[in-house]
Amino acid sequence: MTESAVDVVGIGNAIVDVIANADDAFLARQGLDKGAMRLIDQPTAERLYGEMGPGLECSGGSAANSMVALASLGARSAYIGKVKDDELGRIFAHDIRASGVMFESRFAAHGAATARCLILVTPDAQRTMNTFLGASTDFGPGDLDAGLVGKASVTYLEGYLWDKPAAKDAFRQALQHAHKQGRKVALSLSDAFCVDRHRAEFRALVEHDIDILFANEAEIRSLYQVDDFDRALQHVRGHCEVAALTRSEKGSVVVRGEEIHVVDAAPVKRVVDTTGAGDFYAAGFLYGLTHKFDLARCARLGALAAAKVIGHFGARPETALKPLVEVSAKPLKR
Amino acid sequence: MTESAVDVVGIGNAIVDVIANADDAFLARQGLDKGAMRLIDQPTAERLYGEMGPGLECSGGSAANSMVALASLGARSAYIGKVKDDELGRIFAHDIRASGVMFESRFAAHGAATARCLILVTPDAQRTMNTFLGASTDFGPGDLDAGLVGKASVTYLEGYLWDKPAAKDAFRQALQHAHKQGRKVALSLSDAFCVDRHRAEFRALVEHDIDILFANEAEIRSLYQVDDFDRALQHVRGHCEVAALTRSEKGSVVVRGEEIHVVDAAPVKRVVDTTGAGDFYAAGFLYGLTHKFDLARCARLGALAAAKVIGHFGARPETALKPLVEVSAKPLKR
Numbered sequence: 001m002t003e004s005a006v007d008v009v010g011i012g013n014a015i016v017d018v019i020a021n022a023d024d025a026f027l028a029r030q031g032l033d034k035g036a037m038r039l040i041d042q043p044t045a046e047r048l049y050g051e052m053g054p055g056l057e058c059s060g061g062s063a064a065n066s067m068v069a070l071a072s073l074g075a076r077s078a079y080i081g082k083v084k085d086d087e088l089g090r091i092f093a094h095d096i097r098a099s100g101v102m103f104e105s106r107f108a109a110h111g112a113a114t115a116r117c118l119i120l121v122t123p124d125a126q127r128t129m130n131t132f133l134g135a136s137t138d139f140g141p142g143d144l145d146a147g148l149v150g151k152a153s154v155t156y157l158e159g160y161l162w163d164k165p166a167a168k169d170a171f172r173q174a175l176q177h178a179h180k181q182g183r184k185v186a187l188s189l190s191d192a193f194c195v196d197r198h199r200a201e202f203r204a205l206v207e208h209d210i211d212i213l214f215a216n217e218a219e220i221r222s223l224y225q226v227d228d229f230d231r232a233l234q235h236v237r238g239h240c241e242v243a244a245l246t247r248s249e250k251g252s253v254v255v256r257g258e259e260i261h262v263v264d265a266a267p268v269k270r271v272v273d274t275t276g277a278g279d280f281y282a283a284g285f286l287y288g289l290t291h292k293f294d295l296a297r298c299a300r301l302g303a304l305a306a307a308k309v310i311g312h313f314g315a316r317p318e319t320a321l322k323p324l325v326e327v328s329a330k331p332l333k334r
Numbered sequence: 335m336t337e338s339a340v341d342v343v344g345i346g347n348a349i350v351d352v353i354a355n356a357d358d359a360f361l362a363r364q365g366l367d368k369g370a371m372r373l374i375d376q377p378t379a380e381r382l383y384g385e386m387g388p389g390l391e392c393s394g395g396s397a398a399n400s401m402v403a404l405a406s407l408g409a410r411s412a413y414i415g416k417v418k419d420d421e422l423g424r425i426f427a428h429d430i431r432a433s434g435v436m437f438e439s440r441f442a443a444h445g446a447a448t449a450r451c452l453i454l455v456t457p458d459a460q461r462t463m464n465t466f467l468g469a470s471t472d473f474g475p476g477d478l479d480a481g482l483v484g485k486a487s488v489t490y491l492e493g494y495l496w497d498k499p500a501a502k503d504a505f506r507q508a509l510q511h512a513h514k515q516g517r518k519v520a521l522s523l524s525d526a527f528c529v530d531r532h533r534a535e536f537r538a539l540v541e542h543d544i545d546i547l548f549a550n551e552a553e554i555r556s557l558y559q560v561d562d563f564d565r566a567l568q569h570v571r572g573h574c575e576v577a578a579l580t581r582s583e584k585g586s587v588v589v590r591g592e593e594i595h596v597v598d599a600a601p602v603k604r605v606v607d608t609t610g611a612g613d614f615y616a617a618g619f620l621y622g623l624t625h626k627f628d629l630a631r632c633a634r635l636g637a638l639a640a641a642k643v644i645g646h647f648g649a650r651p652e653t654a655l656k657p658l659v660e661v662s663a664k665p666l667k668r
Contacts, residue, residue: 018425020432021652054402054429054650057391068388087421087447091352095388098354113421316388318355318647 002151004183006102007075007290009152011144011174012063013136013160013167014081014105015115016088018055019127019273019313022120026052027128034122037129037191039163045132048118057088058314059095060117062190063158065276065315069283069305071100072321075290078102078152080174082143084135089114095316105143108135125271125310133164140166141173149174150181153290154212156282159190162198175209184241186212188282189219196222206239212289213243214282220245244285244299246278246306254285254299263299266307266332276315280305287325301328336485338517340436341409341624343486345478345508346397347470347494347501348415348439349449350422352389353461353607353647356454360386361462368456371463371525373497379466382452391422392648393429394451396524397492399610399649403617403639405434406655409624412436412486416477418469423448429650439477442469459605459644467498474500475507483508484515487624488546490616493524496532509543518575520546522616523553530556540573546623547577548616554579578619578633580612580640588619588633597633600641600666610649614639621659635662 027034030048040048059068061081070077079096083089085107092114096103115134119127139161149155155178161167178185187210189195195202202223206213213236215223220232229247236243237255246252251264284305288298304324312318361368364382374382393402395415404411413430417423419441426448430437449468453461473495483489489512495501512519521544523529529536536557540547547570549557554566563581570577571589580586585598618639622632638658646652 049428052432054393054432055425056648057425059388091389091391094383098386098388313652314390 004151004153005076006078006148006152008067008070008154008156008286009078009080009148010063010067010156011080011161011170012061012158013115013133013139014064014083014092015061015117015131015136016092017058017060017117017119017275017314018049019058019119019121019275020053020055022052022122024122027120027122032120032128032130034128035126036193037131038193040130040132042132045116045118045130048130052118052120056313057091058316059092060315062160062188062279063156064096065279066156066283067101068096068099068316069280069321070287072317073283073287073305073325074322075287078148080105080143080145080148082108082135082139083114084108084111086114088116089135099316104145108138111135111138119275121273121275121313125274127273127275137164138166139164139170141170144170144173146177149177150183152183154184154186154286156186156188156286158188159194159198159202162201163194184211185209186214186286188278189213189215189223192218192222195219199223206236211241213240214278214285215243216246216248216278242289244281244302246281251303252281252299254295256295259295261296261299263296263303264332266303268307268311271310273313274310276309277306279315280309284324288328297328300332301325303332304328338485338487339410340412340482340486342401342404342488342490342620343412343414343482344397344401344490345414345495345504346395346492347449347467347473348398348417348426349395349451349465349470350426351392351394351451351453351609351649352383353392353453353455353609354387354389356386356456358456361454361456366454366462366464368462369460370527371465372527374464374466376466379450379452379464382464386452386454390647391425392650393426394649396494396522396613397490398430399613400490400617401435402430402433402650403614403655404621406651407617407621407639407659408656409621412482414439414477414479414482416442416469416473417448418442418445420448422450423469433650438479442472445469445472453609455607455609455647459608461607461609471498472500473498473504475504478504478507480511483511484517486517488518488520488620490520490522490620492522493528493532493536496535497528518545519543520548520620522612523547523549523557526552526556529553533557540570545575547574548612548619550580550582550612576623578636580615586615586633586637588629590629593629595630595633597630597637598666600637602641602645605644607647608644610643611640613649614643618658618662622662631662634666635659637666638662
């Protein structure tokens, strides 16, 4: 294994977020599950957009958010994903590059428009996501940069990729490339409904292929179909090399073999929009892992990064995250 | 004069803002005047966009921001402006309608892309604006809805319209339509450099045609080419029926004939981005005027609305402004 040129390469659906305030009654009228991500087709996207309030557009995409947060922390990160050569696609490409992330994926010249996610933020700061995959639907093995994957310490994959067959193939190939070069592969389970759609395959992945797993409480319980967080924890311990399980305001639990740490959430003045919390936690954690921090510090850095992103709208950093690296060296202040 | 069906119709350049953080060194390298608006062509827009940081996209446009703020206060507002039938144009149209503003202007099928303004926000919360006018360049008398102008108590025009000949013609026609129906016409001077470009014509307008004038300190000093705010005030007193002069944290001075009020700025916890401060002041003030509030209360409502918009990124309301109407009935809390 040669020295890695990149700390983490993220692969995922390249999405521009459209963020709007909504109340619970609006979610109810639209039949939406609060806190979940659902896939929608273009007519549904147009209808919902027509009915929702005025929006704020901001580049998003789960793995892309993580790579931007990693760059903001000071890591060398790269991203692979697909946008069209349209206004939102150019916005996505500009934003991720301007954030210091390597992004060389080619624009799609034809086909569906750049993916967008209509995010409804309720007064309790929960986000409910409606994704029109657009150009991301065509993401496949041909879009992979195998050389890049081979050069990265960690390849970070989002579970959302499993919703489309071609993206799933790309996911599997990336996994093989990475392991062939002796690199680590990380997976985020993305969403409890996503786990529901792909449970058997996700379980096999976690048992056999994934080195580093990220999941929140709902996702890990869904994976093992248990009601109890602790039971899910006992399952996953034997499966991945490292698992980082997030529990919102209850903090996170991280395990590696016999080692286990229960780490508090970092304090937040006011939670505005929880979009990106999991993505930023993963970024902080992976910064720590690729910089040889002990496991508890990795979790603290994850918590600190997550606390930052939920204090404002959107899932990209508003200020540089780099100072958090120092802060993570010590116990979190309450 | 018949009863008005609309409180205020705004006419202006329809723009989507692209907001990014920047430091003073970046402004210096780009040769930009902090706090000003400059017009840029497409190659310059592309170059600057390529060099600036990741952005947040949000519908903007000076008069459009004011109309959205008016709707959020509970007024009946309408907007006339030109966007193209492209992604940013559809975003603009969605946002203004979803904000409760009447907007019936047709999309341009051909020609330049929807206008965008690259807004650089420095750590002192000042905004420096770089506008590519795009589709707004073609805005002209043919885009005017004379019926709508005739039905509105106040027609609100932005000074920026004078930067293009066709828009200037539309401005003049709107003014005539409004006065023919016995309605009032308001003008915002928009920007000190804009005043510089059109001083003689703006002075003639203010002396002969405009009923309600909005200007900040730099703009009114530029209009009369005086160094001293008080001297500018003495000039304008005799010219318009009402003048509202804003002075940032020093509050505002409003005059109507012999009547004059000096009103404090409303307190703000943390100034994040001053984009839209003048637009929201005008909205609060015009809400007051069209609802027969006394002049001091109009100014207080303007101050309260301005204080709201500078507490976050972007020039559209994040929460409903309606509660401010009640608050404006009493002296402002310090």
